[in-house]
Amino acid sequence: MIKARSLPGWAPPVAAMLVVLLINTVLFPSFFQLRLVDGRLTGSLVDVLIRGAPVALLALGMAGVIATRGIDLSVGAVMAIAGAVAANALAGGASWTSAIVYALAAGLACGLWNGMLVGFLKLQPIVATLVLMVAGRGIAQLITGGQITTFDDAPFAALAGGTLLTIPAPILIVATIAVLLTLLVRSTALGLMVEAIGVNPRAAELVGINTRSIVVAVYALSGVTAALAGIIATADIKGADANNAGLWLEPDAILVVVLGGGSLLGGRLSYGLTIVGAITLQAIKTGILLAGFPPQMGLILMAVMVSILLVVQAPALQQWLQHRALRRAAS
Structure with a gap:
């Protein structure tokens, strides 16, 4: 029996990232050059990782939601709420640790709200999270009084501008969260349960998985990672x-x-590949910026490049290539 060899699941995303990085290197030979400036690691690649950190955190939470065949449109609003809570606490004299706890608690509350709407009330995820997407920014504006709230707290500011062993703090935060989440879903049955819900929620219930609790958990996690961003x-x-x-x-x-x-149809969860996707997207944005294209053209070029990458990774294309390989082998 003739079988076509299929690529491992990690191959297309990693190949796409390497292609984008290679193009940037060809266009800008110094792209991979790293330098130490005042004890801080700098360079174009480091800038990609720093600038992509907030979106990477949002995507880490979103990955679990999408794996259950859901969506979270409120992560940007949760970012605004958490930032408003933290800044308001610092401006009011709270310590930086308290400000972080308050912000994370606000994100957790938002995630639990979304999870209850989707998991227990069975609302469509796009509708349930759209509610908080619309109302959340208004809540953030109420917290700040409609103005930009500023503060002066060096330890808190170090979360974005500080370093540890020359590595910028945002990179370390994203890497730590990605590793912890990977350990959580791969060293326990949680990852399998999340993917099972995405593949077939009814079948997951029949085998004893508490689908409601798992759905609430992934939305709560999305709220926490959005708050961290x-x-x-x-x-x-x-x-x-x-x-x-x-x-x-x-x-x-x-x-x-x-x-x-990841698949919007659910059933796939990989935090490592989510980081690969974050690097790919930010590398595209950085390459277009370094090339000096006007903002309007930059958006168009990014859309074209992303479309090409998505087509290359599309399951339908992968299946077509496998069938073509089978026909060649048979002939």
């Missing part, structure tokens, strides 16, 4: 801008998951 964004500018924090980052987070090999 909001904390980094707030620390970066030392203030909370409820109008612009996380604005329109939801499509980027969804796109990152898809570029990492």
Whole structure:
């Protein structure tokens, strides 16, 4: 019996990332050059990782939601809420640790709200999270009084501008969260249960999986990672801008998951490949920026490049290539 060899699931996303990085290297030979400036690692590649950190955190939470065949359109608004809570707490004299706890608690509350609507009330995910997407930014504006709330707290600001062993803090935060989540879903049955719900929710219930609790958990996690992204964004500018924090980052987070090999039909969960997708998207944006294209042309070029990458990774194309290989082998 003739069998066509299929590529491993990680191959297309990793190949896409390497192609984008190679193009950037060809166009800008110094792209991979790293330098130490005042004890801080710098370079174009480091900039890609730092600038992509907030979207990477959003995508890490979104990956679990999408794996259950859901979607979270509220992550940008949750970023704004968490940033507003943290900045308001710091401006009121709270310690930086308390501000982080308050912000994460706000994100958790938002995620639990979404999870209850989807998991227990069985609302469509796109409708349930759209409610918080619309109301969330208004909540953030109420917290800040409709103005940019600033603060002066060096330890909190270090979450965006600090370093540890020359490595910028945002990179370490994203890497730590990705590793912890990977250990969580691969060293326990949680990952299998999440993917089982995405493949067939009814079958998952019949084998004893508490689908409601799992759905609530993944949305709660999405809220926490969005809050963490909001904390980094707030620390970066030392203030909370409820109008612009996380604005329109939801499509980027969804796109990152898809570029990492995730499926909007559910059933696939890989936090490592989600990071690969985040690097791919931000490398495209950085390459276009370095090339000096005008903003309008940059958006068009990014859309074209992303479309090509998505077509290459499409399951239908992969199946067609396998069938073609089978026919060649048979002949």
